[in-house]
Amino acid sequence: MALRTSSLETLSSDLEGRLISPTDDDYDAQRQVFLGDFDKRPAAIARVANADDVARVIGFASDTGVELAVRCGGHSAMGQSTTDGGLVLDLRDLTTIDIDPETKTAWAGAGLSAVELTKATGEHGLAVGFGDTGSVGISGITLGGGIGYMVRKHGLTVDSLLAAELVTADGELHHLDADHDPDLFWAIRGGGGNFGVVTRLKYQLHDTSGAVGGILILPATVETVTGFIAAAESAPEELSAIANVMPLPPMPMVPEDLHGTMAIMAIMVHLGDVAAGEAAVAPFKALATPLFDGVGPMAYADIYPPEDPSYRPMPAQRGMFLDHVDRAVAQTILDRLEASDASLRAAQLRVLGGAMARVPADATAFGYRDRRILVQLVNFYDGTPEDYAHRRAWVDEFADAVDQGVEGAYVNFVTIEGPRAAYPKATWERLAAIKQRYDPTNLFRLNQNVPPAGDDGGGPSPALSRLER
Numbered sequence: 001m002a003l004r005t006s007s008l009e010t011l012s013s014d015l016e017g018r019l020i021s022p023t024d025d026d027y028d029a030q031r032q033v034f035l036g037d038f039d040k041r042p043a044a045i046a047r048v049a050n051a052d053d054v055a056r057v058i059g060f061a062s063d064t065g066v067e068l069a070v071r072c073g074g075h076s077a078m079g080q081s082t083t084d085g086g087l088v089l090d091l092r093d094l095t096t097i098d099i100d101p102e103t104k105t106a107w108a109g110a111g112l113s114a115v116e117l118t119k120a121t122g123e124h125g126l127a128v129g130f131g132d133t134g135s136v137g138i139s140g141i142t143l144g145g146g147i148g149y150m151v152r153k154h155g156l157t158v159d160s161l162l163a164a165e166l167v168t169a170d171g172e173l174h175h176l177d178a179d180h181d182p183d184l185f186w187a188i189r190g191g192g193g194n195f196g197v198v199t200r201l202k203y204q205l206h207d208t209s210g211a212v213g214g215i216l217i218l219p220a221t222v223e224t225v226t227g228f229i230a231a232a233e234s235a236p237e238e239l240s241a242i243a244n245v246m247p248l249p250p251m252p253m254v255p256e257d258l259h260g261t262m263a264i265m266a267i268m269v270h271l272g273d274v275a276a277g278e279a280a281v282a283p284f285k286a287l288a289t290p291l292f293d294g295v296g297p298m299a300y301a302d303i304y305p306p307e308d309p310s311y312r313p314m315p316a317q318r319g320m321f322l323d324h325v326d327r328a329v330a331q332t333i334l335d336r337l338e339a340s341d342a343s344l345r346a347a348q349l350r351v352l353g354g355a356m357a358r359v360p361a362d363a364t365a366f367g368y369r370d371r372r373i374l375v376q377l378v379n380f381y382d383g384t385p386e387d388y389a390h391r392r393a394w395v396d397e398f399a400d401a402v403d404q405g406v407e408g409a410y411v412n413f414v415t416i417e418g419p420r421a422a423y424p425k426a427t428w429e430r431l432a433a434i435k436q437r438y439d440p441t442n443l444f445r446l447n448q449n450v451p452p453a454g455d456d457g458g459g460p461s462p463a464l465s466r467l468e469r
């Protein structure tokens with residue numbers, strides 16, 4: 001649907017925030033999202049200033065039928081926070097932070113990144129767990145679940161979500177918590193951006209004094225990969241780890257002759273007292289002589305190092321759950337990684353369980369809480385269709401080789417599987433019924449889409465990259 005300039009001018013004058021159009025000097029910078037292969041050209045980008053602006057943009061999209069993309073941190077694996085020819089509702093100016101150290105809670109604007117909120121709460125020795133990358137938006141990660149360095153101790157990010165404010169398709173602002181609009185509150189805790197636009201989120205914060213963590217790099221062999229997973233499974237719940245098995249990138253802290261050799265690049269955090277933390281990380285350090293050992297007492301907020309804002313990776317990727325990583329699986333992982341020459345290739349492994357698994361399955365819309373291990377396979381391509389096809393095939397063959405038939409997927413990592421893979425049948429049907437109630441026309445469809453109940457089509461077909469549209 002092409003937008004008339006006059007209607008965009010009207011929207012612009014109605015907004016307290018700013019409407020950016022292709023003639024603006026900063027249009028190219030503003031339209032960029034994290035992944036380099038979603039190079040789309042929206043008709044306009046609305047940098048909203050408050051919830052009223054959000055309602056105005058939603059009303060405009062509803063009236064005109066223009067495709068609406070909702071953007072926080074811009075890290076969608078499917079490029080779903082931008083659009084060709086449509087309207088981007090950009091939340092990045094909603095950055096207020098209101099921390100109450102007494103109750104250990106924080107209201108956070110929906111446009112913040114994980115690192116921005118983590119640094120702010122870190123001033124009080126407190127934090128809520130997001131993922132492994134600071135530039136990921138708090139909204140996108142929270143609405144899909146959120147799996148990071150607190151997952152075993154405090155559960156998913158949604159398990160620390162106490163309340164939220166949400167503007168629905170009819171423009172109404174809802175205050176959601178356990179007692180108000182409980183259906184919507186259930187749905188946004190795992191159901192993504194299907195139900196409206198979140199403008200503020202209230203989190204329970206957790207004490208981070210005594211944190212022990214950081215980067216541990218080990219040589220990757222069958223023994224260290226299986227040993228790492230075994231250590232993570234038997235570690236106290238206070239410890240959560242993310243292990244990237246990959247050829248070592250040129251990192252200054254590792255001698256040059258080791259660059260390119262197969263390594264486990266792990267980041268782990270133990271939350272508790274320092275002595276318990278040192279004891280919990282010791283089994284990992286004992287797996288082999290570390291190539292780099294940066295694990296020790298830390299300020300939790302330092303888990304997010306500075307990032308290069310010009311970094312625009314182009315990955316073919318696939319995620320799945322595993323039951324176990326035995327010697328055969330570890331060997332397959334190493335062989336497949338060795339067999340590729342992609343500029344970056346990795347198998348990222350996360351042992352789950354603990355607090356995440358204790359929350360009842362139907363308490364939130366997140367699917368598959370009892371899964372044991374999450375793996376994400378990644379292979380970067382160079383932007384050409386030929387290379388994409390080649391890297392895609394590598395990822396798919398790798399996925400087939402390690403597939404243990406474990407049902408489910410993590411919605412924030414979903415690509416070709418489609419969103420339905422992320423939810424058990426009963427969860428999917430409940431989400432669809434709530435969608436039917438609050439967004440019957442599927443206005444919010446540029447996301448991991450749950451079509452309204454009774455709508456068989458609905459939602460965009462999975463476009464993996466600009467090369468597959």
Ligand SMILES: Cc1cc2nc3c(=O)[nH]c(=O)nc-3n(C[C@H](O)[C@H](O)[C@H](O)COP(=O)(O)OP(=O)(O)OC[C@H]3O[C@@H](n4cnc5c(N)ncnc54)[C@H](O)[C@@H]3O)c2cc1C
Binds near residue numbers: 091131137143148
């Ligand atoms: C490098 C990288 C590392 C990652 N690491 C982790 C990790 O460790 N753990 C983990 O759990 N996930 C991780 N993810 C996945 C990440 O959680 C999802 O991609 C998430 O959707 C990104 O959120 P965003 O706000 O940055 O993205 P955006 O692209 O801005 O948003 C993604 C989608 O969320 C919805 N949305 C965003 N904001 C709102 C809002 N306020 N209201 C309604 N809907 C909204 C929209 O549908 C949008 O399309 C990672 C992704 C990347 C690229």
